[in-house]
Amino acid sequence: MSGGEVRIDPWGRPEIKDYNRLYEVFGIRPFGEVLEKMKEMGVEPSPLMRRGIIFGHRDLDKVLEAWHNGEPVAVVTGFMPSGRFHFGHMMTGLQLTYYQRLGFKVFVSLADAEAYAVRHMPRKDAIRIGIEEYVASLLALGLDPQRTEFYFQTARQGPYHEMIQLFSSKVTYSEMEAIYGELSPGKIVSALTQVADILHPMLPEYGGYMHVVVPVGADQDPHIRLTRDLAMRMKGDVELNEPAATYHKLIRGLDGGKMSSSRPEVTIFLNEPPEEAVRKLKASLTGGRNTAEEQRRLGGEPDKCPVFDQYLYYLVPDDNELEDVRTRCRTGKLLCGECKAWGSERLFKFLDGYQRSLEHYKDKAWSLVETPRY
Ligand code: TRP
Ligand code: SF4
Numbered sequence: 001m002s003g004g005e006v007r008i009d010p011w012g013r014p015e016i017k018d019y020n021r022l023y024e025v026f027g028i029r030p031f032g033e034v035l036e037k038m039k040e041m042g043v044e045p046s047p048l049m050r051r052g053i054i055f056g057h058r059d060l061d062k063v064l065e066a067w068h069n070g071e072p073v074a075v076v077t078g079f080m081p082s083g084r085f086h087f088g089h090m091m092t093g094l095q096l097t098y099y100q101r102l103g104f105k106v107f108v109s110l111a112d113a114e115a116y117a118v119r120h121m122p123r124k125d126a127i128r129i130g131i132e133e134y135v136a137s138l139l140a141l142g143l144d145p146q147r148t149e150f151y152f153q154t155a156r157q158g159p160y161h162e163m164i165q166l167f168s169s170k171v172t173y174s175e176m177e178a179i180y181g182e183l184s185p186g187k188i189v190s191a192l193t194q195v196a197d198i199l200h201p202m203l204p205e206y207g208g209y210m211h212v213v214v215p216v217g218a219d220q221d222p223h224i225r226l227t228r229d230l231a232m233r234m235k236g237d238v239e240l241n242e243p244a245a246t247y248h249k250l251i252r253g254l255d256g257g258k259m260s261s262s263r264p265e266v267t268i269f270l271n272e273p274p275e276e277a278v279r280k281l282k283a284s285l286t287g288g289r290n291t292a293e294e295q296r297r298l299g300g301e302p303d304k305c306p307v308f309d310q311y312l313y314y315l316v317p318d319d320n321e322l323e324d325v326r327t328r329c330r331t332g333k334l335l336c337g338e339c340k341a342w343g344s345e346r347l348f349k350f351l352d353g354y355q356r357s358l359e360h361y362k363d364k365a366w367s368l369v370e371t372p373r374y
Contacts, residue, residue: 019055019249022218026225028056028247037061041068046098047317048091048248054215058224059244066211067102074201074209075099076243077216078109078153078194081130082119083261084269085137087251087313088217093141094314095215095246096148105209106148109197110134112372113153117186127152127371135365137270140357145368153193155372158205163196163238164189170233171226179222195227198243213244221247251313254284254306268310271358274351278344281307287329288336299332307336307343315346 022028031054038045041064048054067073077092100106110130115121121129135150168188177183180191201209214224224245231240253259253266260267266284268277287305289295302308308329316322328334 019218022056022221022247026221028058028218028221031055031057031246034060034064037064043102046095047319048094048313050319051312052249053091053313054095054246054248056218056247057245058228059242060213060246063211063213063244067104071211072105072207072209073103073211073213074105074107074207075213075215076107076109076198076201077214078111078114078197079130079134080111080115080119081126081134082115082121083129084271085133086261086267086269087259089134089137090141090270090314091217091248091251092215093138093143095248096138097142099213099215100144100147104213105201105207106143107197107201107206108135108138108143108148108150109194110150110152110369111190111194111197113193114190117184117190123372123374131365131369131371132362133271135369136358136361139361139365140354145364150369152369152372153190153197154374155370156200158200159203160196160200160206163200163203164192166234166237167192167195167230170230176226179226191223191226194223195230198224198227199231199240202240203238210241211244212241213246215246215248217250218247219250221245252306252309254280256285256304256306266306268347270351270354272351274348274355277351278348281310281344281347282340284340286336286340292335295335296332300329300334300336302326302329305329307340310343310347315343315350 023030031049034057035045035049063073075096077096079089096106112126112130115126116123130152139145176188176191180187198212198214200206201212216224228242231242234240251259253263255266257266265280268280284307286307287301287303289298289300311322311325316325325334329339
């Protein structure tokens with residue numbers, strides 16, 4: 001059975017309303033089973049895993065097993081260098097640092113071919129944004145440049161581009177259309193380039209990492225399915241493994257809708273002045289009641305509250321502290337004004353610290369990555 005009406009378009013920035021449907025329709029597995037496995041292996045899950053923000057996976061258990069047996073393992077991701085680095089990107093960044101600490105090799109593709117085809121980014125801008133926004137931000141979040149390979153898609157050396165040529169004869173136009181919707185030669189090439197991003201670490205020339213995991217937002221699953229199919233179809237010509245993937249939920253905007261660069265009033269950017277971010281947080285929708293009296297009596301609803309989302313995703317890494325806020329909110333002991341004032345302080349400190357570190361890494365980032373010639 002195909003996805004039917006729940007087709008998800010990775011370039012259309014869809015909103016996913018019902019994550020459970022993804023389990024049924026696409027065969028994504030619940031993350032809970034991996035948590036069990038991690039416990040058996042004595043691996044501490046990350047806060048995003050513990051809190052259910054990373055809600056699903058394909059084959060992560062196999063990758064962890066390989067890691068446990070001392071086999072080489074890698075984590076791969078890519079970013080289109082076409083806009084400001086925001087919280088969606090940060091979630092992927094945090095996962096890269098998590099796997100890196102476990103000993104995974106990290107590959108980061110700066111998807112300039114994709115930005116050119118899909119967002120019509122001028123080349124010079126894509127290069128500058130790739131380095132000063134994306135590479136610098138990832139370093140500021142704690143990624144170790146010694147154990148990370150950053151590269152631009154168009155400047156990757158070695159058999160990476162050969163792979164793209166081979167893949168192009170293993171997939172039909174209508175299969176791609178079913179996944180991506182309206183196509184163009186540029187879109188086809190950049191979709192296959194992303195497949196190469198994910199699979200090329202398995203080639204001996206790049207280290208032969210046969211076990212690869214790709215942490216993505218749920219909207220990116222069509223790419224993953226295509227990649228897994230192509231890995232299998234290359235059998236006999238090139239030995240590749242099906243990559244694993246994990247899927248995370250996307251943080252909500254401050255009005256409860258989508259967080260997106262195109263909705264700046266409800267989106268917090270990692271590089272905006274902290275005062276500005278705090279102003280937005282203070283204006284946010286909450287899960288509070290109409291009056292203070294009502295809230296003391298009925299309690300607030302943290303699960304519906306975009307301010308609480310900021311705590312859950314990144315502002316309050318300590319589980320006990322998070323539970324304390326949740327309980328005091330639910331029981332009406334904490335009112336939204338006080339809560340926002342507390343959260344604002346956290347947000348200010350977080351952005352201030354992050355931005356200092358970002359400045360420090362901007363120059364360094366240029367020396368780490370080979371830039372495309374054209
Ligand atoms: N397509 C991704 C995006 O739209 C970027 C990307 C390129 C990527 N190559 C990748 C993501 C490899 C994961 C793995 O942002
Ligand atoms: Fe949200 Fe805090 Fe208000 Fe609870 S008290 S609804 S968490 S703003």
